[in-house]
Amino acid sequence: MKRVHEERPVARGATKRRSYEAAFKRHLVELSLVAGASVAKIALDHRLNANILFKWRRQHLRALARATPKPAAELLPITITGPERTAVEAPARAPGPTPRRQAAAPVGVIEIDLPFGRVRLTGTVDLAALRVVIDALSQR
Numbered sequence: 001m002k003r004v005h006e007e008r009p010v011a012r013g014a015t016k017r018r019s020y021e022a023a024f025k026r027h028l029v030e031l032s033l034v035a036g037a038s039v040a041k042i043a044l045d046h047r048l049n050a051n052i053l054f055k056w057r058r059q060h061l062r063a064l065a066r067a068t069p070k071p072a073a074e075l076l077p078i079t080i081t082g083p084e085r086t087a088v089e090a091p092a093r094a095p096g097p098t099p100r101r102q103a104a105a106p107v108g109v110i111e112i113d114l115p116f117g118r119v120r121l122t123g124t125v126d127l128a129a130l131r132v133v134i135d136a137l138s139q140r
Contacts, residue, residue, distance in 0.1 A: 028053055029060045078136060080129050 028046060032039045032053060039057070043050040110121040112134065119133060 025056050026060070029056050032057055078133065080132050 028042060028048075031037060031042050039053050040050045043053045108122075110119075110125065112119045112121075119137065121130065
């Protein structure tokens with residue numbers, strides 16, 4: 001690709017800046033995005049400062065990120081299995097005064113950051129179920 005030198009004045013008028021065609025910029029950016037490519041070498045081969053090529057790459061990658069639709073969050077099915085519980089009759093109370101109600105356990109929040117997301121738990125938590133969820137999400 002041939003570099004185009006369009007001279008245009010800067011605000012002060014003392015120096016002039018080079019401008020390059022979009023096709024030339026795109027070509028160099030594509031060369032620099034190849035695995036194992038050296039941005040400094042590509043810039044040097046085309047008589048550019050490497051910072052300019054890095055700037056063009058940033059602009060290109062940001063434009064791609066804006067143009068690429070982000071996938072919607074998807075809920076994954078989770079099955080929790082554990083020991084089967086059988087109904088057990090409550091033991092008969094001995095006659096006497098009724099026990100006082102115990103104060104409710106304080107409600108807290110647990111947040112766990114995992115490689116594929118965050119788990120947030122509020123209130124009382126069944127530890128066995130929590131272990132199953134963490135194991136399933138950690139092995140993904």
